[in-house]
Amino acid sequence: MNEKLSMNDLGRMSSEEFKLAQKQSVIIILDNIRSLNNVGSAFRTADAFLIESIYLCGVTGIPPNKEIEKTALGATNTVAWKYFKTTEEAISELKEKNYFIASVEQVKNSVMLNQFSKPQKPTAFVFGNEVYGVDQAIIDKSDVCIEIPQFGSKHSFNVSVTIGIVLWEMLK
Numbered sequence: 001m002n003e004k005l006s007m008n009d010l011g012r013m014s015s016e017e018f019k020l021a022q023k024q025s026v027i028i029i030l031d032n033i034r035s036l037n038n039v040g041s042a043f044r045t046a047d048a049f050l051i052e053s054i055y056l057c058g059v060t061g062i063p064p065n066k067e068i069e070k071t072a073l074g075a076t077n078t079v080a081w082k083y084f085k086t087t088e089e090a091i092s093e094l095k096e097k098n099y100f101i102a103s104v105e106q107v108k109n110s111v112m113l114n115q116f117s118k119p120q121k122p123t124a125f126v127f128g129n130e131v132y133g134v135d136q137a138i139i140d141k142s143d144v145c146i147e148i149p150q151f152g153s154k155h156s157f158n159v160s161v162t163i164g165i166v167l168w169e170m171l172k
Contacts, residue, residue: 018078023052025122031087032058032129040071041160047075049167057087099124103142105134110147118170
């Protein structure tokens with residue numbers, strides 16, 4: 001019988017254990033994300049995948065914020081984060097630390113996600129604004145642009161869904 005697991009059965013780590021745990025060498029960069037619900041969802045997904053950090057850039061909301069917390073459900077207390085006035089500043093810092101920068105955007109010569117292999121070095125994934133996507137200046141500074149194959153009539157996913165798809169594919 002498939003019986004739903006209780007919270008105790010799940011064996012989740014505490015906030016303290018999470019902070020001490022070995023993280024994936026992945027950083028999520030949110031490039032001018034307008035929706036606080038999307039920001040909260042990014043935190044919750046980052047917690048689920050033991051992501052190193054989230055970089056919040058430009059107009060992207062920052063904790064503490066009641067609207068972010070609605071979807072983060074406490075993940076703003078576990079996942080490390082840093083704010084940058086511009087996404088360019090975040091990219092510059094990560095390039096100095098030898099991170100591979102992968103923007104998730106539909107561009108000419110993009111690499112389909114199912115054909116992309118995560119590099120053997122720390123990687124930052126850039127996720128763009130809900131309307132305009134990743135800014136062209138950031139695309140120009142990226143090592144690669146990754147695109148999620150899509151088959152229907154719509155040409156994009158919600159950014160929070162995109163984050164989940166990309167991280168699952170990279171970390172499975």
